[in-house]
Amino acid sequence: MNCPAFERTPPVRQAGAALVVAMLVFALCTALIVAMKGEFTRLYQRTANTFLSEQAYAYLRGAEELAAVALLVDYDQDAEQEAPRDDLDELWAQPTAPYALDEGGWLQGSLQDLQGRFNINSLADPALGEGRYTPAQMQFIRLLQALDEVAVSEQEARSITAAVADWLDGDDQPGLDGAENDYYFSRTPSHRAGNRPMASVSELLAVAYMTPEIYNALRPYVTVWPQVPESLNIHTAPAPVLRTINSDGDFSPLPESDAEALVSYRQESGFTDLDDFFASPVFDGKRDSVQGMKSLLGQQSSYFLLSAQVQVADRNARLYSVLQRRNRSVVALARASGSL
Numbered sequence: 402m403n404c405p406a407f408e409r410t411p412p413v414r415q416a417g418a419a420l421v422v423a424m425l426v427f428a429l430c431t432a433l434i435v436a437m438k439g440e441f442t443r444l445y446q447r448t449a450n451t452f453l454s455e456q457a458y459a460y461l462r463g464a465e466e467l468a469a470v471a472l473l474v475d476y477d478q479d480a481e482q483e484a485p486r487d488d489l490d491e492l493w494a495q496p497t498a499p500y501a502l503d504e505g506g507w508l509q510g511s512l513q514d515l516q517g518r519f520n521i522n523s524l525a526d527p528a529l530g531e532g533r534y535t536p537a538q539m540q541f542i543r544l545l546q547a548l549d550e551v552a553v554s555e556q557e558a559r560s561i562t563a564a565v566a567d568w569l570d571g572d573d574q575p576g577l578d579g580a581e582n583d584y585y586f587s588r589t590p591s592h593r594a595g596n597r598p599m600a601s602v603s604e605l606l607a608v609a610y611m612t613p614e615i616y617n618a619l620r621p622y623v624t625v626w627p628q629v630p631e632s633l634n635i636h637t638a639p640a641p642v643l644r645t646i647n648s649d650g651d652f653s654p655l656p657e658s659d660a661e662a663l664v665s666y667r668q669e670s671g672f673t674d675l676d677d678f679f680a681s682p683v684f685d686g687k688r689d690s691v692q693g694m695k696s697l698l699g700q701q702s703s704y705f706l707l708s709a710q711v712q713v714a715d716r717n718a719r720l721y722s723v724l725q726r727r728n729r730s731v732v733a734l735a736r737a738s739g740s741l
Contacts, residue, residue: 517637580609632699
């Protein structure tokens, strides 16, 4: 007896559900792969950025080491001289061309003498009395009036000088034309006076009566290093700073032509010492009235500013280092990627 044959019908509904599940799993895997790829790309980019940043910083620190070598070579050469001095003809002061890096890019650096600039922290000395100023304060009043890019009157220069002196001193008593906490509390936003030496030239922007225009014109000629001011180097000071060297009671800067004459003679022959400097015809009739200024001047420098720049993989980085040279050693007192 033959039994009837039964044919199985395909599980259409089950097959369709399995296909949907498979498609969902495939879509989920695709989404995970895309997400993982995006995360991997971001991780790779962060790692590459970190590597390039560290590589750039290593090159910049290398420039700092080279600058230290140049300063030590100069130190050894000066030690052999009867009257050592630091001037713009020495190795450390020479301009350098960009140095090509093996993997592409370049490195460049330059050294500037910070003692060829006016030290803002020297204004902390108290004035000699109402309407009287220290030699350093007189010098700063002249410097403000000597700026080319902006016109500053004598009265404005006195007010800014007094305000900076008040910012630096340790008390809350404003001097003549100065400003202390009462003034700064009335400003928006309000803040206190520093009442300490400045750590950065940019602090000048917080001082009363200072404007961005005056600050930008003044910045190349001033420094806050060293924190305890040392002498101004007559061999490296630029013309606007040389214009601050005038008779003790004269608020006006030297004429621009006189400063240019000093720079020209310095480039051609150079000054042998301070006496030779003041023997210049520029100071005819003034030599007996510059005694206060003489105490602020010198011929050697211990503080320098390195400005280094590197390009690695089309990325630029900068380093500014304040270097102190003393007793045949060079140390970095401060480092920053911005101005110091």
